[in-house]
Amino acid sequence: MAACTNPTKEAPVGTYYDLKSYVEQQIGQLKSQHPTVVKQAGFGNEKEQQTTKDIDWSRELDLFLQADINKQAYQASYQKLRPDSLTYEYTLKPGEKLPVRFLRIELDSVTREPRLVKATLRTKNSLYESERNVWLQSEKGVLKRYHIEGFQQLAWLDQKRFLIDGQIRMP
Known part of the structure; x- marks a missing residue:
């Protein structure tokens, strides 16, 4: 019977910080407020x-x-x-061979909501390798900046950064 359970279900409350709920709440807030974003994007040297x-x-x-x-499947995989x-x-x-290698969440001392989230995600197999270093900053529970950088590489091609x-500017 245990083999029939869904291994990607959420872990019991309190196992790890609930980043998913926080990010979903930020997405909802940003969708409703339509802020202006100064966005820089690059691929390779462009x-x-x-x-x-x-x-x-x-x-x-x-x-x-x-x-x-x-x-739930990740419950015992992290220090x-x-x-x-x-x-x-x-x-x-x-x-352990999971994509999230590192996650750090720093809370605001007043709101107790994340003020900084940093993570490293890595995928590697015989054909493909990628690494993504991401971070976001919030002030008083409002997302102000997000940053994603890394590389992708197919086994037979050069690495592409x-x-x-x-930078989010609220109305």
Whole structure:
């Protein structure tokens, strides 16, 4: 019977910080407020900057949802560290092969909501390798900036670096 359970279900409350709920709440807030974003995007040596209000927030912040480790299958896969009462840090244990290698969440001392989220996601197999280093900053529970950088590489091609940096300006 245990083999029939869904291994990607969320872990019991309190196992890891609930990053998914926080990011989903931010996505909802951003969709309703339509802020202006100064966005820099780059792939390889090409970079461009634009100012826009036209952002698909679910897609834009998807890697932060992917950085959520609160899944039952991940329950024993991370070393937990609490450097202080406002910081959660999770590092993938040696021998584990999950995409989220590292996750750090720093809470605001007043709101107790994340003020900084940092994560490293890595995928590697015989054909493909990628690494994404992501972080976001919030002030008083409102997302102000997000940053995604890393590389992708197919086994037979050169490594391609990418960057996305968004500064959010609320109306």
